[in-house]
Amino acid sequence: MSTAVIGDDAFAQDVGLRRRVRRELDDLIAFRHLIRHLVSTSLRAELSSTTLGFLWWILDPLLLMGVYYVFIGLILRRGGPHYPMFVLTAIISWEFFAKSVSRSISLTLAKEGSMRQVAFPRSAIPLAATITEAIHFVFAMGVLLILLPAFGLTPGPLAVLAIPLALLELVFTLGVSYLLASANVFFRDVKHLTEHFFWLWFHVSPSIFPAVLFPQQFLTIFQMNPFATFFEDLRSVVMHDRLPATSLLHLGVLSAVSLLVLAVGFVTFVQGSRSFAKVA
């Protein structure tokens, strides 16, 4: 008698959450070809469905940058000569987060048919969605580094620190993606709420204004926003070749919080995914 690998007791009631999470992690490794396939399918669909193809990966943030430059730079005459790069850095970082979450939400719904047929690890779906956006992010960061000298900014060796910052953001992003993707299967309102809340979140982060312009009495709350750190620190290392202004303690706390968000998100998703195929 051979022992079963998939489709046996993975879903049985007496299997504890701890074992279920461990099995999900093992399955993610076993199904790595599926993850790769989901990523390449998404990327190829983008490339073939638009005339400009991968140019949109950078045109999207550039056009949004143009909007803010017209409003802030030209009409309000604020921001200074580096403003386009100032805002573009935040946009690229933000779009990685926001698009990962929205892609995870919609991909999890789109894979409903497969989820009703095959016992693959469902957590592969938001992971693949986030990896897809991480590829966009790397591409956009590359273009940003090329554009910087045109605005009189020369990236230096400290730009390498963008890598650990991006990894930290990846952990946070993946956690939020898992959380909202599973919530949205049961409550389809989540997608809409998320869109509006994220729009607000972006603008109360130091995205289009520097941190110093925000009301000082809200400073503590302001600093609790992970994107205050992500945006400002990314600018420091990429645009100005400076060490992040954020203290190591703060970065440590942010890392711990991000890991916690990922753990909670993953467990919630694994738990919720037991019922995904039942939702009609």
Place this chain on the structure above:
Amino acid sequence: MTTTPAIVARGLGVRYNLRLTRRRTLRRFLAEAWRNPRSHSTSDFWALRDVDFDILSGESVAIVGRNGSGKSTLLMAIAGVIAADSGRITTFGRRATLLTIGAGFEPELSGRENIYLNGAYLRLRPRDIDRLLEPIIEFSELGQFIDAPVKDYSTGMRARLGFSIAAHTNPEILLLDEVLSVGDTAFQEKSRKRLMELTGQAQAVVVVSHSLDFIVKTCSRALWLERGEVLRFGPADEVVDEYASAAAASNAAAAPEAPV
């Protein structure tokens, strides 16, 4: 036929929490919870209750029953895509492959790309699929259409491709939910032969079908589900006979359909 078990169900129950799975908006969920905070148990619906059976390797078993009797839910529980809420279901195979009409394909991708995607869902490596590609395409009879997007396929073409992939990826347990009823007669006959080959190789096949003729010709045993419970499990021809006469009787009495 060997006596090695392939699928064993003991006291299997699957519950649908209608509150979670039917109400898709947060507003209605909250309104419901506000008005009636303890309605939890009444919103539960047991699609399967106390289901016990053993299916052996090399056996092909049909599941019969009226709409809403839990046939598809049972196949999904065997495939491991939904959880058992009570009891347990164990499959002693490398993997169970479930085929349902119109599910599991990426419509924008070509048939060929979908073969690779399906293979990835079944945990096959790309180089394993390279090897299976030709037999799959040949069996599906799709010819040049294999490079057309699946969204342009007819239901029959999709079913042919789906069956062909499933039948060639060495499924130790193959679960078919009405997929063969959409193909033409020639393909149905070819698929039936292929199913016989699979059971000859000690693989287990479970089919849900409304074609009683197909069941009697293909399956050794049949399991009759009624409102989520096993009414009869025995030789296919006997169970089918009883089921057919019961269905005729209830039609004559114009009994209303079971809920869900």
